[in-house]
Structures are given as C-alpha cells and as structure tokens.
Amino acid sequence: MLTESSAAVVRATLPAVQAHGAAITGRFYQRMFTAHPELLDLFNRGNQATGAQQAALAAAVVAYAEHLVGASDVPWGPILDRIAHKHASLGITPAQYTIVGRHLLAAVGEVLGDAVTPEVVAAWDETYWLLACELVAREARLYQGAGVAEGGSVWRAWRVVERIRETADVVSFGLEPADGGDVPGFVPGQYVSVAVDLDGGRGQQIRQYSLSGRPGAARWRITVKRVRGVTGAPDGMVSTFLHDRVAVGDTLRLSPPFGEVSAVAGDGPLVLVSAGIGLTPAMSALEHLAVTAPQRPVTLVHADRAGTAHALRDELPRLHHALPNLRTALWYEDPDGADGSLTELPVRVTPGRVDPELIPLAADAHVHLCGPLPFMNQVRGGLLRRGFPSDRIAYEVFGPGMLRDAE
Ligand SMILES: Cc1cc2nc3c(=O)[nH]c(=O)nc-3n(C[C@H](O)[C@H](O)[C@H](O)COP(=O)(O)OP(=O)(O)OC[C@H]3O[C@@H](n4cnc5c(N)ncnc54)[C@H](O)[C@@H]3O)c2cc1C
Ligand code: HEM
Structure with missing residues (x-):
C-alpha cells in the first residue's frame, strides 16, 4: 500500500x-x-x-x-x-x-x-x-x-546433440547438459532463455524458446522458427544465428525452465489451440500426456499457412496412437495436399483460417492458446462470446505483452 x-x-x-x-x-x-x-x-x-x-x-x-x-x-x-x-x-x-x-x-x-x-x-x-x-x-x-544459488548465475552450458530440419523455416535442436549432469524437469508450456554471442562483435542476445519435447526425457528439445525481416526490417538476430551458425557439437547457454503458463492445466478435457510456431507448448503437452495420462480427452487445433509449413506434423501419427482420445483439427490457409500421412487418423483438415465457432469445446474443458497476438485475440474473443469462462483460457505470448481483455 x-x-x-x-x-x-x-x-x-x-x-x-x-x-x-x-x-x-x-x-x-x-x-x-x-x-x-x-x-x-x-x-x-x-x-x-x-x-x-x-x-x-x-x-x-x-x-x-x-x-x-x-x-x-x-x-x-x-x-x-x-x-x-x-x-x-x-x-x-x-x-x-x-x-x-x-x-x-x-x-x-x-x-x-x-x-x-x-x-x-x-x-x-x-x-x-x-x-x-x-x-x-x-x-x-x-x-x-530452480536451484539457483543466491547471487549465482542462471546460465548453464548445453550441448547440441541433434539438429532436425522440420520445415523450410523451422529447426529443432536436441540439447543435453555439457557437464553431463541431470536434465531438470519442467511443466509443458515452460520455456528456457537461450543466450548467444552474435558474430561480428554484436555482443550477446537472449531469447526465450518453449521446450517442445517431453518433460523427463534424457534431452531437451527447442523448435525455432527463422524470423525473416519484412518491409526493410532486419532478419531476426537470434533465430537467424541459431539456424545459420549452430550445429551438432556446439554449446549454448540456457537458463532453467521458467514460465507461469501450464499447457496441461486441469485433468478433464483439454483443448490446445496454436498457430504457426506457437505449436511448441502444445507438442510438449501431447508428449507429456502420451506418457502420464494417455486416456485424457484432448483436442488439438492448429492453424498454419500450409501443410508443408506445419512443423512437427510428422509426430502426429505416433501421438495419435499413444493418445486414443486425441482429436485434431487443422486449418491450412493454403492446403497443399501434404497431409496424406494423417488420413487414417481422427484428423480434420479445413482450408482457411480457424473459426472459433467450430472449435469442439466441452463445457468443463481447459483451453491453452499460443500464436500471434491477433490470432489469440480472435480465438479468445470467439470462445468468450460462446460463453466459455476466461479463467479456463490460458495463453502464451511469444513476445512482450498480454492479451486485450475487452473482447
Ligand atoms: C515465452 C516465449 C516462448 C517462445 N517460444 C518460441 C518457440 O518455441 N519457438 C520460436 O521459434 N520462437 C519462440 N519465441 C520467440 C523467440 O523468443 C524470439 O522472439 C524469436 O525467435 C525472434 O527472435 P530473433 O532474435 O530472431 O528476432 P529479433 O532480432 O528479436 O527481431 C524480432 C522482430 O523485430 C524486427 N526488428 C528487429 N530490429 C528491427 C529494426 N531495427 N527495425 C524494425 N524492425 C526490427 C525483426 O524484423 C523481427 O521481425 C518465444 C518467445 C517467448 C517470449
Ligand atoms: C519495477 C521494475 C520493473 C518492471 C515493472 C519491469 C517490467 C517488465 C515487463 C512488463 C517486461 C515484459 C514481460 C513480458 O511480457 O514478457 C519486462 C521484461 C524485461 N525486463 Fe523488466 N521490469 C522491471 C525491472 C527490470 C530490471 C531491474 C531489469 C534489469 C536491468 C529488467 C530487465 C528486463 C529484461 C531484459 C526484459 C526482457 C526484455 C525483452 O524481452 O525485451 N527489468 N520487464
């Protein structure tokens, strides 16, 4: 006061x-x-x-x-x-x-x-x-x-042990502690800060990346989209560095996992809504539930430019087999027929943009949103108009800021 x-x-x-x-x-x-x-x-x-x-x-x-x-x-x-x-x-x-x-x-x-x-x-x-x-x-x-000693540093060296090109613009990195020590646990939805020394004497820069793999696995995974500069703006500093300069065997400085938003809140029906690279917390949630609560009813709603731009899509068949109550609704602005591997599964592909009216929603569900701010404002606004309570909609913003509340 x-x-x-x-x-x-x-x-x-x-x-x-x-x-x-x-x-x-x-x-x-x-x-x-x-x-x-x-x-x-x-x-x-x-x-x-x-x-x-x-x-x-x-x-x-x-x-x-x-x-x-x-x-x-x-x-x-x-x-x-x-x-x-x-x-x-x-x-x-x-x-x-x-x-x-x-x-x-x-x-x-x-x-x-x-x-x-x-x-x-x-x-x-x-x-x-x-x-x-x-x-x-x-x-x-x-x-x-997080076990950081008073006055101690949050930074720890992690070795890149795997690098996978997911799409033309997205790469995943598998990471293990360089000191051979324990891999800390985390809650799906949490992120780590990654500190890199940019070349050309441009100094250090730090960015956050959501952990996209399974908590408890022997390694962490982050999945990074290359940010390209538009209308004269420069390309993204850290994502470009990670894409162009970081290879298997290199080390990165990572913080412990932090983040207040859980992507697996509650224990009833769960609705994961993402767009573009905003799918990373949802993928961690699915990996986690496949092991800890395989019967949980989960709806995955994902929007992307096209099937070929949809990162980690190849993981969906395995996750569907592990999660018998998983239903997936994909919205591709430009459907390119690249979704053949999903045809035998409870996966619906719709052309165009996500319509919040059409998101399957149980009354007692918990919703997790992640994607660009306008996308999340639109989806959250639509769910609120359907009478869904705001306190059961969690969201993660991949930048500074929070959602507007007025919708
Ligand atoms: C909690 C959280 C989790 C996240 N999880 C992920 C994830 O899982 N995967 C992922 O890929 N990203 C994630 N992000 C986003 C990530 O942290 C970075 O913001 C992203 O990689 C872009 O960083 P960058 O250094 O490449 O771009 P930056 O260099 O930070 O540039 C960002 C934007 O600013 C513009 N810009 C820069 N300088 C100028 C200038 N001088 N004039 C005009 N415009 C300019 C650039 O063109 C670009 O569009 C997350 C962010 C947060 C906060
Ligand atoms: C009362 C004091 C402070 C307030 C109110 C404040 C507020 C904020 C807010 C609102 C954000 C954005 C969070 C988000 O939505 O992602 C932020 C991020 C940040 N803050 Fe603070 N902050 C304070 C003190 C500090 C101090 C002491 C430092 C260190 C010198 C600091 C360094 C940063 C950095 C580096 C970021 C992330 C920057 C970025 O991503 O651009 N802040 N802070």
Whole structure:
C-alpha cells in the first residue's frame, strides 16, 4: 500500500506521467545504457528497436500506479507472475532494480521538469519500490525453486546433440547438459532463455524458446522458427544465428525452465489451440500426456499457412496412437495436399483460417492458446462470446505483452 500522501500525489500526477510515458521511457533507456553499457547484452535489441519492450516496462509501472491508487481493477497477480518468470529466466538481480529505479526516476524528473517537486519524486519512488519489492520477492522464490544459488548465475552450458530440419523455416535442436549432469524437469508450456554471442562483435542476445519435447526425457528439445525481416526490417538476430551458425557439437547457454503458463492445466478435457510456431507448448503437452495420462480427452487445433509449413506434423501419427482420445483439427490457409500421412487418423483438415465457432469445446474443458497476438485475440474473443469462462483460457505470448481483455 502507498502512504496516503503519496497516493494523492501519484493520483494527481498520473495524467502527466501517462501523457509523457513514451518520452520518459525513451530517456530512461538512453540514460541507463549510457551509464551501464553492459546491460545492452541483457535487453532484446529487436524489441528496443521496435519499442515493444519500452512500452511494456512503462505500461507496467503506470498500470501498477493506477492499481495502487484504486484507478483500475486489473488483477495484478498474473501480471507480476509473468514478469517475474521472464526476469528469472534472464537472471535479473535485486541490484539491477536499484539501477533501473535510479534512471527511471531521473528520467521522470528530466521530462516533467519543474512539475517534479521533491514530494512528486518521493511518491513515484515509493510506487516503483513497492512494485520492485513484489517482483524481487517472486524472483527470489523462482531462483530457489530452480536451484539457483543466491547471487549465482542462471546460465548453464548445453550441448547440441541433434539438429532436425522440420520445415523450410523451422529447426529443432536436441540439447543435453555439457557437464553431463541431470536434465531438470519442467511443466509443458515452460520455456528456457537461450543466450548467444552474435558474430561480428554484436555482443550477446537472449531469447526465450518453449521446450517442445517431453518433460523427463534424457534431452531437451527447442523448435525455432527463422524470423525473416519484412518491409526493410532486419532478419531476426537470434533465430537467424541459431539456424545459420549452430550445429551438432556446439554449446549454448540456457537458463532453467521458467514460465507461469501450464499447457496441461486441469485433468478433464483439454483443448490446445496454436498457430504457426506457437505449436511448441502444445507438442510438449501431447508428449507429456502420451506418457502420464494417455486416456485424457484432448483436442488439438492448429492453424498454419500450409501443410508443408506445419512443423512437427510428422509426430502426429505416433501421438495419435499413444493418445486414443486425441482429436485434431487443422486449418491450412493454403492446403497443399501434404497431409496424406494423417488420413487414417481422427484428423480434420479445413482450408482457411480457424473459426472459433467450430472449435469442439466441452463445457468443463481447459483451453491453452499460443500464436500471434491477433490470432489469440480472435480465438479468445470467439470462445468468450460462446460463453466459455476466461479463467479456463490460458495463453502464451511469444513476445512482450498480454492479451486485450475487452473482447
Ligand atoms: C515465452 C516465449 C516462448 C517462445 N517460444 C518460441 C518457440 O518455441 N519457438 C520460436 O521459434 N520462437 C519462440 N519465441 C520467440 C523467440 O523468443 C524470439 O522472439 C524469436 O525467435 C525472434 O527472435 P530473433 O532474435 O530472431 O528476432 P529479433 O532480432 O528479436 O527481431 C524480432 C522482430 O523485430 C524486427 N526488428 C528487429 N530490429 C528491427 C529494426 N531495427 N527495425 C524494425 N524492425 C526490427 C525483426 O524484423 C523481427 O521481425 C518465444 C518467445 C517467448 C517470449
Ligand atoms: C519495477 C521494475 C520493473 C518492471 C515493472 C519491469 C517490467 C517488465 C515487463 C512488463 C517486461 C515484459 C514481460 C513480458 O511480457 O514478457 C519486462 C521484461 C524485461 N525486463 Fe523488466 N521490469 C522491471 C525491472 C527490470 C530490471 C531491474 C531489469 C534489469 C536491468 C529488467 C530487465 C528486463 C529484461 C531484459 C526484459 C526482457 C526484455 C525483452 O524481452 O525485451 N527489468 N520487464
């Protein structure tokens, strides 16, 4: 809780901070990276260039302020969980909160100028630290749960033991600990951060990849889509590096598995809805259930450009045999007849885009969504309109941000 005097000041200055949010965060990053160039290796340069991460941090601080002064009723638990899991996968430390706080507050002062009295600084400082303390506490619990020693590093070397080209644009990597130690367990839906040293002196970059294989297997699997730059934008840094430079025998630095979204929630009917490379959590869920709950009723709904673009599709016959109550509905925008291997199975292939009205849905199902934001907004909106409860729709976003709630 904010002190009453600080709450009044935050309430009064919220409109000004909101109005200058973009300028404040822009200035904040400039200041922080000038004082701490080593932090450039931690942040996603693609998101910096497109402004996605800047918007995420600014939006989180302002939304938290609104929450503290009672100006919003957004539930904060899920948001804090999402940020804490992402931070833990990046190895964010409590000391770094001091750096971020110092430069964020200084940026507020710079942008708002004379309007920033010592009372205003104190009120926003209090707001920032209330949020920071919540995150630091959650992250400490996550580090402890993952066996990361206090002050220790999250990074561990993993050897690439297999590399499989799934489609023209998608490659899977099989990974084993380079130290020969144990392979940690995970929940389907969880991801690891992968840190790579880009060539040409471009420094380190970190990205998250969902584990696409079976928890408990002797190796981890990640499945990576090559991101190509469109309309003049550069190709994706890390996915291009993984595709072009990483071979069997190489090592990668990986974090432990984190991620608050389970792709196997509940124990009744499960509906897995994915598009494109968003299928990785669903494939891990199917691999897991094939061993732990083979009778569970599961509907797999997957949208892709074409059968030839649908990664891991060759695994479906094996998974259907292991999961007798699995039903699959595929939507291909451009059906290319490449689905011959699936004809004897309970698999329906429909041309076009997923129609949420046609997704088979038991009243007591749990739904997991993963794909591009517009796809997930459309499907979630359609399910809500069908009267399906939002608290049984989980979703994973492959980038910063969360879904709109208004649908
Ligand atoms: C929880 C989670 C799980 C994920 N799981 C998977 C997975 O299983 N498989 C998978 O393939 N991906 C997954 N991702 C996505 C992955 O983390 C990366 O975001 C993805 O590989 C792209 O990274 P990149 O470095 O190749 O692209 P980036 O270099 O980050 O580029 C991203 C986009 O920004 C654009 N861009 C970059 N610089 C500029 C610029 N200067 N101007 C304009 N545009 C620019 C690029 O063109 C590109 O479209 C996941 C993400 C999250 C958060
Ligand atoms: C109260 C303080 C903070 C808030 C509110 C905050 C908020 C956020 C949010 C909302 C995201 C995006 C999460 C997602 O949806 O994926 C994020 C990601 C991230 N945060 Fe923080 N953060 C804070 C502190 C820090 C600190 C101290 C650091 C380290 C210097 C840091 C580094 C990062 C990085 C590297 C990412 C991922 C960047 C990316 O993918 O572009 N954050 N943070």
